[in-house]
Amino acid sequence: MPLIEVKNLSKTFKKPIRGNGLGSMIKTLFSRKYQDIEAVKNISFNIEQGEIVGYIGANGAGKSTTIKMMCGILFPSEGEVLINQKSVLKHRKEINQEIGVVFGQKTQLWWDIPLIETFKILKSVYRVSDEDFEERFNYLCDLLDLKSFMNQNVRSLSLGQRMRADFAASLIHNPKILYLDEPTIGLDVLVKDKIRKAIKELNRHYNTTVILTTHDMKDIEELCSRIIIIDKGKILYDGNLESIKYQFGNIKNIVFPFFEGFNEERIKLFCEKITIEKLENNIKLSFSLNDVDLDALLLILIEEYKISDFKIFDIGIEEITKELYAQNEETKE
Amino acid sequence: MLKMKKLKNKLAKYTPFFRAGMKSALAYKAQMYGWIFIGTVEILFIFFLYQAIYRNAPEGMNSVINGFTFQEMILYVATATIFASAISSETSWNIYVEVRDGTIVNTLTKPVSYRLRHLFTCFGQVFFQVIFVALPLLTILYIVFISCGFVHFEPLMFALNVLFFLCFLLVAILINDALGYMMGMLTFYTQHMFGLNMFMNAIRTFLSGAAVPLSYMGFIGVIFSYLPFAFLSSTPILILMGKIDVYGALIYLSLALGYILISEIANHFLFNHCIKKIVVQGG
Numbered sequence: 001m002p003l004i005e006v007k008n009l010s011k012t013f014k015k016p017i018r019g020n021g022l023g024s025m026i027k028t029l030f031s032r033k034y035q036d037i038e039a040v041k042n043i044s045f046n047i048e049q050g051e052i053v054g055y056i057g058a059n060g061a062g063k064s065t066t067i068k069m070m071c072g073i074l075f076p077s078e079g080e081v082l083i084n085q086k087s088v089l090k091h092r093k094e095i096n097q098e099i100g101v102v103f104g105q106k107t108q109l110w111w112d113i114p115l116i117e118t119f120k121i122l123k124s125v126y127r128v129s130d131e132d133f134e135e136r137f138n139y140l141c142d143l144l145d146l147k148s149f150m151n152q153n154v155r156s157l158s159l160g161q162r163m164r165a166d167f168a169a170s171l172i173h174n175p176k177i178l179y180l181d182e183p184t185i186g187l188d189v190l191v192k193d194k195i196r197k198a199i200k201e202l203n204r205h206y207n208t209t210v211i212l213t214t215h216d217m218k219d220i221e222e223l224c225s226r227i228i229i230i231d232k233g234k235i236l237y238d239g240n241l242e243s244i245k246y247q248f249g250n251i252k253n254i255v256f257p258f259f260e261g262f263n264e265e266r267i268k269l270f271c272e273k274i275t276i277e278k279l280e281n282n283i284k285l286s287f288s289l290n291d292v293d294l295d296a297l298l299l300i301l302i303e304e305y306k307i308s309d310f311k312i313f314d315i316g317i318e319e320i321t322k323e324l325y326a327q328n329e330e331t332k333e
Numbered sequence: 334m335l336k337m338k339k340l341k342n343k344l345a346k347y348t349p350f351f352r353a354g355m356k357s358a359l360a361y362k363a364q365m366y367g368w369i370f371i372g373t374v375e376i377l378f379i380f381f382l383y384q385a386i387y388r389n390a391p392e393g394m395n396s397v398i399n400g401f402t403f404q405e406m407i408l409y410v411a412t413a414t415i416f417a418s419a420i421s422s423e424t425s426w427n428i429y430v431e432v433r434d435g436t437i438v439n440t441l442t443k444p445v446s447y448r449l450r451h452l453f454t455c456f457g458q459v460f461f462q463v464i465f466v467a468l469p470l471l472t473i474l475y476i477v478f479i480s481c482g483f484v485h486f487e488p489l490m491f492a493l494n495v496l497f498f499l500c501f502l503l504v505a506i507l508i509n510d511a512l513g514y515m516m517g518m519l520t521f522y523t524q525h526m527f528g529l530n531m532f533m534n535a536i537r538t539f540l541s542g543a544a545v546p547l548s549y550m551g552f553i554g555v556i557f558s559y560l561p562f563a564f565l566s567s568t569p570i571l572i573l574m575g576k577i578d579v580y581g582a583l584i585y586l587s588l589a590l591g592y593i594l595i596s597e598i599a600n601h602f603l604f605n606h607c608i609k610k611i612v613v614q615g616g
């Protein structure tokens with residue numbers, strides 16, 4: 001039996017139409033027109049206990065809206081979300097006891113009081129016993145390195161400290177499900193790494209189910225066994241990370257340092273379907289093995305361009321996502 | 334017995350919000366000093382205003398205008414200023430900030446009642462204001478006025494008035510917070526607070542008798558004295574000053590309890606309605 005069932009979920013927002021200029025603004029005082037924005041369109045999926053699922057998509061794709069409906073914050077226009085076969089809207093308080101939520105841009109910590117107080121408040125709110133609190137608090141402090149700033153006021157914490165604390169706060173009651181909405185946004189590499197390690201460790205230690213939205217593809221590659229890709233409110237892909245990589249496995253990238261005299265024309269002459277991208281100090285060629293003979297291309301690079309320092313690698317999840325979006329656009333056209 | 338235990342357990346969940354409210358109030362000490370300073374300036378301003386009014390009355394400073402001597406008038410205004418600041422809660426502002434920043438998502442994902450969470454935070458904040466600021470100030474004020482013989486004083490009657498006053502203080506906190514919560518709910522629609530706040534403050538100051546006693550407004554004042562706003566200033570102060578007898582106080586108390594019940598039921602439905610309209614700002 002799946003832990004989370006998302007059934008035919010849709011969400012339509014009514015957005016006021018605002019015209020330009022003073023005249024239009026005055027007009028809206030007397031008659032306001034609205035347009036319907038379909039943020040999520042009839043999506044369904046199930047999630048099992050212990051899964052780490054990456055929910056990815058471009059800005060405005062409907063990721064956060066879905067997560068908020070899954071938490072019971074937003075009311076869906078149609079469909080429902082069940083956790084342990086109970087509707088999140090009808091059993092909100094009961095289900096809230098089972099979930100932990102981190103919204104990367106919205107802290108749940110009490111701004112004006114020392115950090116430790118937030119943990120004490122959450123202990124009472126979730127009715128965590130003294131022994132459980134002690135065990136989990138120490139575990140999370142060690143895992144996320146929180147002890148050094150536990151007595152500081154939240155408003156004086158750095159973003160990285162706050163995010164780690166937010167993350168720990170969402171776990172103090174040992175939730176079965178953890179929703180992470182862009183948990184690594186704006187963080188430096190070290191803090192990101194710490195949070196990723198903590199997610200992995202928690203999943204291993206407590207079998208916590210994690211649903212993660214992010215724009216950082218490294219989060220997905222390092223953490224998720226399954227991904228759901230959403231675009232314009234619709235699911236484009238739902239499945240194993242490895243199988244989508246395999247599906248796009250024919251796509252290769254070659255990266256080599258940029259040099260004076262590099263001639264794009266020559267590459268295009270060899271095969272038009274090769275995408276040439278100029279990175280900071282490098283050139284990246286992307287192509288499908290269905291279109292390009294890799295040996296022949298390498299021969300050109302080595303013999304004609306005298307390139308000896310290059311790297312060949314498979315397509316990353318970021319490019320797969322781009323590819324899926326592009327395919328989706330093409331289908332529409 | 335079992336039900337009581339369950340209720341106690343349920344309410345225990347909210348005690349941290351009480352403590353958080355108190356700590357938040359304590360966190361901004363400068364705000365408290367500013368509040369005392371502004372209150373003192375307000376009282377001084379009104380002192381000179383009423384001094385001018387009474388001096389020009391037919392019997393001069395010994396006049397009794399609408400049932401108030403000059404000393405009683407100053408006592409009323411000073412008490413009203415202290416009382417209004419004591420019961421002021423930030424519930425509407427807190428809801429607005431949650432709606433504006435989208436941090437309401439964090440409250441709605443906790444296994445607690447949204448209303449009780451805000452009510453207990455308000456209790457915490459108000460507890461600090463009442464115990465550490467308002468009650469000491471009121472005690473000093475009444476000691477000065479009684480020892481100078483400015484107001485009539487009968488120990489037994491005064492003790493009874495103080496007892497009723499404390500009941501009405503709780504009533505005022507509950508009504509004020511219920512109104513604040515209602516206003517906070519409106520920000521789900523308006524997404525703005527500034528205008529609403531100005532409007533509400535003007536209405537509250539006028540209808541509660543905080544600026545001018547309701548007896549100055551004649552017949553309209555009598556009607557106003559039965560509205561919920563009167564419990565935010567006029568009624569509790571008149572009770573403390575001994576201008577409402579025990580029978581009257583009991584009638585007002587039952588009326589106030591009715592208002593609290595009605596406003597909480599209205600708030601329950603309002604929340605259930607608003608929650609469906611929620612749009613989380615900022616992604």
